[in-house]
Amino acid sequence: MAYKVDHEYDYLFKIVLIGDSGVGKSNILSRFTRNEFCLESKSTIGVEFATRTLQVEGKTVKAQIWDTAGQERYRAITSAYYRGAVGALLVYDITKRQTFDNVLRWLRELRDHADSNIVIMMAGNKSDLNHLRAVPGEDAQLLAEKEGLSFLETSALEAFNVENAFQTILLDIYHIISKKALAAQEAVSTTGLHGTTINVANLSGDMNKRNCCSN
């Protein structure tokens, strides 16, 4: 769900928030979209979403962020919402090793259900609880490099790096999109551009498909 419309915003990017139960996905979302944090936010049943419009390299981008239930039981319904997502924030809790160990399972979920070009950022949330840390930052960094993900530690409570995480995802997506636009314009090889190879055809195809129902 990344396409251009004429008024309010230049682009609409759909991003999914995934990760185990209780890692703080809903609070990351509320911090980013409403600058709110609630220690007792309820478990997410199914999916919820919120949006925020911001500037990315001079363009107005509307980020539509889908918050999903973390429990495995809800995987079937939540994974249906991966369709059309151009970005994913995969969250674990730095104080709960298990939630980090499950990151690979979440990546598998994305591979199975999301667009293959989806931009993925891994976020080690609850960095404010450093005294309870169970996942060393280096472990996460290593995994991120191995899997080709961006990585940041965040704290929804302290509003640390949440903005940064989304900005990074949005910027990455924007680069892919504009590269695609450029490629379409020039209809020549994109040898002049740096970065990883991206299956542009796939992304743009997805954009067109989604266009009708995500206005």
Place this chain on the structure above:
Amino acid sequence: MFVPIFGFRKEYEKLRRQCRRLIKRINESSKLNGDSCSFTQDTDSPSSEDVVSARDSLSSEERIPDVEYSDDPSSTLLDGDDSSRRNTNADAKVLNSDSSDSDSSEEPEVIQTFPSGEGREDNDPDMSSKDESSPSRTEVQSKLSSEDFATWQRIIRLDAVRTNSDWIPYSPSQAEVSQDRAWRSAEAVGLKDYDHLEPCRIFHAARLVAILEAYALYDPEIGYCQGMSDLLSPITAVMTEDHEAFWCFVGFMKKARHNFRLDEVGIRRQLSIVSKIIKCKDSHLYRHLEKLQAEDCFFVYRMVVVLFRRELTFEQTICLWEVMWADQAAIRAGIGKSAWSRIRQRAPPTDDLLLYAIAASVLQKRKLIIEKYFSMDEIIRECNSMSGQLDIWKLLDDAHYLVVNLHDKIEPSF
């Protein structure tokens, strides 16, 4: 029903003992593996835990003989229908052999899976009661689901401490629980991360943990699924005895458990009924939903799963649920359409009043949806933001109006 004549409290306490042993074993093995994700406080020996837990429920000081509990509390709440009554004998046999024993914790314990008979819901032939001696308990669960008891325990605790507090004004005796008592009960179930909560909420959370864990063992096919704490919390607020709340919850879950099934059969059936109600009532709205590829009504998913608990206040929830249960009880009592028409002129009782109410809440927004919403996303957002916006009496009126007009079409087999 499934419960033996005697010993509701004993049965419940037996499940609790099983939980404590499982926790202990999980903790030991996680220590052995050097796993840092220990989620419960290390508890001491089972016998002393039992002493602690005996203080768990509010009125347990005045112990009442078990014979007082000869009525199945869950069937008082939701009277068993014919099919579940048929189940009684077979199931009770399993339990009776167990519960007629003394409640010495040294004996091999029986784990019961949920009875399969459930009125109009699809009966699952695979779900029969089975005996499992304690050593193989965890294997049973891991066979049934890739989630295991340890995962459930972690998520149960997570959800228990973030349960909302709107029950407090309606449950003064529990609201006044002492800090000491609250801490003791939290310790008894290995609850952590509750420092930010007031005593009554700690106490409430500890009770939720105890009952939900026991339920996960009682019904291992379902185990624990997020949303179940939403369903249990109002029951726990109303009932001060843990074992009574547990059996009420068991009765409640007889229908609701299908929403939490891994195969999604239950939830899909319910969503399709909501869709059918909207289609029959308002073809214009339905066509609009079709255009947005939203006719499967997944946007009411949460309302179905937690029975409107997230959208309604505590008082409204209790009100809706009671009306709903009254309908279901009327059906189970065999009050058919004709008999009912003499009692209540218009809407006959339905097993699916909740679904009519959900459809009604969507239909109340029909104009907005048709004129302003051009994607499924917007409808999802609308539905997720109904919290605090609903008038329960209007909703029930609208739901009954739909029942009157549509029940023949929606429930032709009725």
